[in-house]
Amino acid sequence: MMDTVAVDAGTRNDRSRPRFREQLRVNGREHELDLDPRTTLLDALREHLGMTGTKKGCDHGQCGACTVHVDGRRVLSCLTLASLVGDAEVRTVEGLEATDGTLHPMQEAFVACDGFQCGYCTPGQLMSAVALVEDEGCPTDRTQVQEAMSGNLCRCGAYPGIVDAIERVRDREVAR
Amino acid sequence: MKPFVLLPASGEAEAAASVAADPGARFIAGGTTLVDLMKLQVETPGTLVDITRLGLGEIEDIEGGGVRIGATVRNSDLANDPRVRERWPVLSEALLAGASPQLRNMATVGGNLLQRARCNYFRDVTAACNKRSPGTGCDALEGHHRGHAVLGGSDACFATSPGDMPVALVALEATVETLRADGSTRSIPIGDLYVPYGDDPAREHVLAHGELVTGVVLAPSAWAARSTYAKARDRASYEFALASAAVALELDGGVIRTARVALGGVGTKPWRSTEAEAVLVGDEATDAVFEAAARAALADARPRRDNGFKVELAQRTIIRALRTLRERAVEEAA
Ligand SMILES: Cc1cc2nc3c(=O)[nH]c(=O)nc-3n(C[C@H](O)[C@H](O)[C@H](O)COP(=O)(O)OP(=O)(O)OC[C@H]3O[C@@H](n4cnc5c(N)ncnc54)[C@H](O)[C@@H]3O)c2cc1C
Ligand code: FES
Ligand code: FES
Numbered sequence: 001m002m003d004t005v006a007v008d009a010g011t012r013n014d015r016s017r018p019r020f021r022e023q024l025r026v027n028g029r030e031h032e033l034d035l036d037p038r039t040t041l042l043d044a045l046r047e048h049l050g051m052t053g054t055k056k057g058c059d060h061g062q063c064g065a066c067t068v069h070v071d072g073r074r075v076l077s078c079l080t081l082a083s084l085v086g087d088a089e090v091r092t093v094e095g096l097e098a099t100d101g102t103l104h105p106m107q108e109a110f111v112a113c114d115g116f117q118c119g120y121c122t123p124g125q126l127m128s129a130v131a132l133v134e135d136e137g138c139p140t141d142r143t144q145v146q147e148a149m150s151g152n153l154c155r156c157g158a159y160p161g162i163v164d165a166i167e168r169v170r171d172r173e174v175a176r
Numbered sequence: 177m178k179p180f181v182l183l184p185a186s187g188e189a190e191a192a193a194s195v196a197a198d199p200g201a202r203f204i205a206g207g208t209t210l211v212d213l214m215k216l217q218v219e220t221p222g223t224l225v226d227i228t229r230l231g232l233g234e235i236e237d238i239e240g241g242g243v244r245i246g247a248t249v250r251n252s253d254l255a256n257d258p259r260v261r262e263r264w265p266v267l268s269e270a271l272l273a274g275a276s277p278q279l280r281n282m283a284t285v286g287g288n289l290l291q292r293a294r295c296n297y298f299r300d301v302t303a304a305c306n307k308r309s310p311g312t313g314c315d316a317l318e319g320h321h322r323g324h325a326v327l328g329g330s331d332a333c334f335a336t337s338p339g340d341m342p343v344a345l346v347a348l349e350a351t352v353e354t355l356r357a358d359g360s361t362r363s364i365p366i367g368d369l370y371v372p373y374g375d376d377p378a379r380e381h382v383l384a385h386g387e388l389v390t391g392v393v394l395a396p397s398a399w400a401a402r403s404t405y406a407k408a409r410d411r412a413s414y415e416f417a418l419a420s421a422a423v424a425l426e427l428d429g430g431v432i433r434t435a436r437v438a439l440g441g442v443g444t445k446p447w448r449s450t451e452a453e454a455v456l457v458g459d460e461a462t463d464a465v466f467e468a469a470a471r472a473a474l475a476d477a478r479p480r481r482d483n484g485f486k487v488e489l490a491q492r493t494i495i496r497a498l499r500t501l502r503e504r505a506v507e508e509a510a
Contacts, residue, residue: 020182037224038177040211060212061279073252073281079211080282083182084204084226128278136277150413151276 022082026051027095035082042066042077045092053093053123057153064152067124068092074131093123096130105172106130109165117156125152129166138170145170178220188232188355188388191225196357196386203227203388205248205284208275209291217301218292218308228284232390235259241396244353247286247389251341252277254285263396266403266422270344270440273407276414286389289342289352289369290381293335294416296320306332307377317480323418326477326486328444333377334480336441337370338416340407343440346448347422348400351393357386363393370445380445399426399434402505406497407440408489417441419490423497425461427505432456432465437473442490449473452494461502463495470494 022033024044033048042059045051045068057065059078066078069091096104106129109115116122132138132148139145145163154162183201185191195201200222204210213219232246235257243259254260255271275283297303297315304313314333316324325336345366352364370381383389394400403424409415420440426433435456439447452473459465470491477487 037180037182038214059215061208064276064278067278074278075282076208076278079208079279081182081204081207081211081224084207084228086229131277147413148277151278153414 020083022085023087024049024082024085024090025087026090027092028089033082037081037083039082040078041068041070041080041082041085041090044082045077045090051092051094055120055123057121057124062153063121063124064128065121065124067127067152069127069131072131072135074128091127093126096126104130105169106133106165109168110162113164113168114158114161115165116154116158116161121152121154121156121158125149125154125162128152129162129169133166133169133173138166138173140170142167177214178217178222180214180221181223183223183225185225185227185230188227188230188390189359191227191230192355192357192386192388194223194225194386195388196384198223199385201225201386203286205287206250206279206282207287208279208283209287213292213299216299218299227286227388232286238393243394245285245392245394247391248284251275251280251283251285251288255280262401264344264348264394264400264403266347266400266405266424267341267344267394269405270340270407270420270422273405273417273420274340285341285392288339289345289389289392290383291339292380294338295324295335298335307335307373310376310378320482321480322482323416323441324480324483325444326442326474326479326483326490327439327447328372328374329478330374330377332375333373334444335377336416337380337443337445337447338441339446340405340417340420340440342366342370342446343420343438344403344405344422345392346446347403347424347436347438348394349436352389353391353393354383355388355390356384361390366392366446367448372443372445397426397434399424399436402426402501403436404497404500404504406493406500408493409441419486419493421490421494421497423494423501425456425498425501425505427461427502430460430462432459432461435469437469437494439473439490439494442474442477442486451475456498461498461505463499466495466498467491469498 024031055065057063061079071088202221204224232248303315350366407420422438424436435453437449437452452469455469
């Protein structure tokens with residue numbers, strides 16, 4: 001179902017187009033940006049803020065690689081216009097680790113459970129997994145965890161490790 | 177993507193007037209259909225009017241146990257609303273069977289109602305498509321049409337109506353409320369919202385350009401509370417329906433008092449089957465009756481070269497949904 005990646009060169013350099021100033025709050029920091037209205041949140045993060053952790057897979061909502069949190073909810077940054085984010089708080093994979101560099105428990109669990117191979121889908125998987133465990137109430141049933149993660153495709157097929165990692169963090173949260 | 181101007185709207189009336197005044201303007205809600213189609217240049221709006229900050233994001237209780245669902249309520253919030261789960265379970269199930277958690281967090285009720293066809297030729301600006309460019313022909317006739325409709329449509333276009341939620345709302349006989357540019361409002365029974373495009377496939381519904389969907393109203397009933405959604409697709413999740421069924425039954429002992437059957441994935445609009453309902457009502461809830469109803473629902477199907485499998489698949493999907501309801505009734509009685 002995946003399409004080829006469309007490179008939207010027009011959104012970057014063309015200064016003759018209408019532009020707007022956007023305050024974007026990402027991982028607790030304010031950024032002032034001068035953007036073409038066509039810029040997606042994904043391109044704003046990667047091309048304008050240099051935060052390349054969030055990945056572009058399909059650019060059409062079909063793979064989940066671009067998953068970030070906007071006001072605590074996981075969404076697809078490739079189908080989100082940066083100009084419509086407003087004053088919402090954006091959280092990306094760069095915002096998961098602690099300020100001292102300690103990995104987020106979900107990142108640790110992905111490492112421990114072989115939750116990735118090439119790593120391309122991993123930032124999106126992590127953001128979905130964190131939303132699932134922190135905000136959505138992670139299901140106890142493995143098939144339901146798989147369903148809850150179905151919006152993130154993995155070309156390498158690391159799915160079993162990903163679900164293992166989520167169950168590990170879920171069970172630790174429950175134990176706390 | 178073509179350049180566009182983004183207009184903030186401070187109220188519903190202003191939003192409707194702005195879009196109505198400009199043929200190249202579009203409302204944008206979750207953007208999951210529109211931004212995708214803009215990247216493909218299938219949609220090339222010169223103006224976008226953001227309707228997500230108009231205060232249409234609430235689900236209100238109304239008299240008699242019904243609800244009014246604001247047009248920009250997100251699909252995930254609607255699916256998880258306790259009232260919806262209890263009084264209209266088919267709606268919650270249909271929403272949760274659609275797209276992915278991320279998309280459901282973005283997608284709105286109004287946008288879901290008006291999402292566009294997933295036909296590959298509609299989405300490819302180099303292909304012939306009467307829906308996108310009237311008069312150019314239909315490349316699906318000879319091309320890939322395994323996913324296309326077997327009910328409704330014509331040689332001009334037989335793209336499937338892709339949504340899940342609209343199928344549930346058709347079974348539930350929801351009412352769609354709109355606001356027009358002149359300030360007038362109307363309440364449209366959802367059965368009258370969609371047109372089974374024949375000669376003019378560009379027209380999918382009866383709304384005027386700039387007519388804003390403000391909400392959807394649901395009334396409670398015994399049958400609505402006994403409803404379910406079944407969906408068959410090429411993979412277990414995150415995929416559009418090949419066939420789906422929204423069904424509701426009110427049972428009195430073993431006898432069916434009321435029935436609602438609507439089909440997705442097989443029609444050029446969310447397809448209500450009063451034929452199937454007529455077979456069910458007054459009869460016993462047996463497999464034989466379910467099978468007869470399923471046959472009636474697909475009696476007018478017109479399969480083409482590659483989508484003939486949908487006829488039986490849709491029948492089986494209807495039967496599966498009806499059996500689920502029968503099982504639930506038995507469990508409740510026990
Ligand atoms: C990869 C992928 C998989 C998907 N899978 C499924 C699936 O399995 N099942 C399913 O049902 N759907 C599926 N969808 C479609 C998804 O449900 C729709 O894109 C979504 O519901 C559209 O809502 P939105 O708010 O994002 O609409 P938008 O993109 O904002 O708008 C869609 C259209 O509706 C118009 N509009 C929006 N709101 C209003 C309003 N209030 N009044 C008048 N006009 C309005 C817009 O102008 C636009 O033309 C999928 C989408 C993607 C990208
Ligand atoms: S990049 Fe594939 S869903 Fe956004
Ligand atoms: S680890 Fe390679 S795509 Fe998922």
